[in-house]
Amino acid sequence: xxxxxxxxxxxxxxxxxxxxxxxxxxxxxxxxxxxxxxxxxxxxxxxxxxxxxxxxxxxxxxxxxxxxxxxxxx
Numbered sequence: 372x373x374x375x376x377x378x379x380x381x382x383x384x385x386x387x388x389x390x391x392x393x394x395x396x397x398x399x400x401x402x403x404x405x406x407x408x409x410x411x412x413x414x415x416x417x418x419x420x421x422x423x424x425x426x427x428x429x430x431x432x433x434x435x436x437x438x439x440x441x442x443x444x445x
Contacts, residue, residue, distance in 0.1 A: 378419050378420055378421060379420070380410065380412075380417035380418060380419055380420075381417065381418040381419075381420060381423070382415070382416070382417060382418075383397050383398075383416055386407075386418050386423065389423075390423075401416070406426065407422050407423045407425075407426035407427075408422040408425075408426065409422075
């Protein structure tokens with residue numbers, strides 16, 4: 372048997388608290404295919420911390436879009 376350890380999965384309440392969004396927002400994101408990847412364990416929804424981190428890292432960061440340094444008329 373391998374020596375892999377399992378990540379502790381987050382439930383909706385834990386993730387909503389971490390991201391500071393409502394559980395309703397998480398449910399909406401799932402319904403429309405947005406938000407972090409999730410897993411179904413029976414009827415339970417669980418999120419892997421590494422999937423949440425990967426999703427956050429893929430989100431745009433504020434500021435000017437790439438290639439538009441200096442703004443208009445620079």
